[in-house]
Amino acid sequence: MRAGDHCIVDGQQSISRQGRVVERSRICAPLNGWVSTQRLAPADDVMEDARPPPRSAFYAGQRVTVDDRAGRLACRRGAGWRVDLEDGGAVFVEDDARLAPAPTPRSHWLDGVLEAIASPAEVFLLGESTHGTKEYYALRFELIQSLIELKGVSVVAVEGDCVAAARVDAYVRGTSSDRTAEEALRGFTGGRGTTPWLWRNREVERFVEWLRERNASSAAACGFAGLDLFSARASARMVVEYLELVDPPASRTAADRYGCFLAASEEEYSKACLEDARADARGAARRVDATRAGCERVLAELQAKRYEYWDLGDAERHFNAERNAEVVVSAQQFYAKRLTEPDVTWSVRDQHMANSVLKLRQDLELLRGAPPRIAVLAHNSHVGDGRATASA
Numbered sequence: 001m002r003a004g005d006h007c008i009v010d011g012q013q014s015i016s017r018q019g020r021v022v023e024r025s026r027i028c029a030p031l032n033g034w035v036s037t038q039r040l041a042p043a044d045d046v047m048e049d050a051r052p053p054p055r056s057a058f059y060a061g062q063r064v065t066v067d068d069r070a071g072r073l074a075c076r077r078g079a080g081w082r083v084d085l086e087d088g089g090a091v092f093v094e095d096d097a098r099l100a101p102a103p104t105p106r107s108h109w110l111d112g113v114l115e116a117i118a119s120p121a122e123v124f125l126l127g128e129s130t131h132g133t134k135e136y137y138a139l140r141f142e143l144i145q146s147l148i149e150l151k152g153v154s155v156v157a158v159e160g161d162c163v164a165a166a167r168v169d170a171y172v173r174g175t176s177s178d179r180t181a182e183e184a185l186r187g188f189t190g191g192r193g194t195t196p197w198l199w200r201n202r203e204v205e206r207f208v209e210w211l212r213e214r215n216a217s218s219a220a221a222c223g224f225a226g227l228d229l230f231s232a233r234a235s236a237r238m239v240v241e242y243l244e245l246v247d248p249p250a251s252r253t254a255a256d257r258y259g260c261f262l263a264a265s266e267e268e269y270s271k272a273c274l275e276d277a278r279a280d281a282r283g284a285a286r287r288v289d290a291t292r293a294g295c296e297r298v299l300a301e302l303q304a305k306r307y308e309y310w311d312l313g314d315a316e317r318h319f320n321a322e323r324n325a326e327v328v329v330s331a332q333q334f335y336a337k338r339l340t341e342p343d344v345t346w347s348v349r350d351q352h353m354a355n356s357v358l359k360l361r362q363d364l365e366l367l368r369g370a371p372p373r374i375a376v377l378a379h380n381s382h383v384g385d386g387r388a389t390a391s392a
Helices: 108-116 134-151 162-172 181-187 202-216 232-246 248-257 266-279 281-304 306-312 315-337 342-368
Strands: 006-009 018-021 040-042 063-066 069-077 080-085 090-093 099-101 123-126 155-161 223-228 374-377
Touching (some): 063 080, 155 162, 162 315, 181 202, 223 342, 232 248, 232 281, 232 306, 232 315, 248 281, 281 306, 315 342, 342 374
Parallel strands (some): 155 223, 155 374
Antiparallel strands (some): 006 040, 063 069, 063 099, 069 080
């Protein structure tokens, strides 16, 4: 017999008497003690299922309820879970459908945070040291729900694309054709410097569903907005489509000025700027500046004709067009320098997100007559105070 062979001890076929030879010494595992190799015999071939167990939406250590009994998930066993109940017992659950996340009780830290917030506060910066950590999402959304209900937060602004967030905003306000939060979050796609799972995960889905249900029964609706600049192409299209409704000639002019994004992707524009700079640095700089000036003119004309366009359309839609035009201006600077001056792009992005918060606050104050309270969700590197920490 060889190491690794399945074997039978004393000719018994029972599971307790089967094992595997570990080494040539007289050890046979998982049997306890020493056994003579003369007592071993080859076992029948064992068909082992190498397929991984089904994926679960739950995780070890999570507080759950099982048939109205509270407990905590101890460990995964095949396709099921062992649950340690709070009453001291334990059960094995084979079907995840029997499990439900237990509501997190209001903890003393949350009470302390809410009590420490000054009444005049209007912008709440909620950071995280990583992207994608389940516990950070759960804690932040627990805090945000309290800020919405107790502190009057009326907008949740995230480190995400402006256009994708607008789709979620329509869903939570009940004006979208999306049927579920999962569908509404599909606008957050990968590429262009971001990742889909940043906002397309179960914690965000649960919060978005909660926000939709809450808005349906509340006179003071809370919206959802994006602060980032990675949606250059989609934002350019949105501006052109809006101008087509209120000013067709201006729409055609904007389409011409936005040609670098409407005709190619953001990544292709970055590569083209790099190749152009290698071939003719001065000429490339002039062309980048000309494109930037064109994007800035579209924004300036939108702002100059704000009240004229209001009479032709909807004020909120106009503000949305202005914010998307600002995305294009910042994105043009970001992607033009992404491969030629990468160190500069970080400042461009941070400055854009800061300005987006200020712009959002200004627009909503004009629309509603009072300054809104905004909760901002972003990485510590964007919302942290650089004077207070050496690292995010």
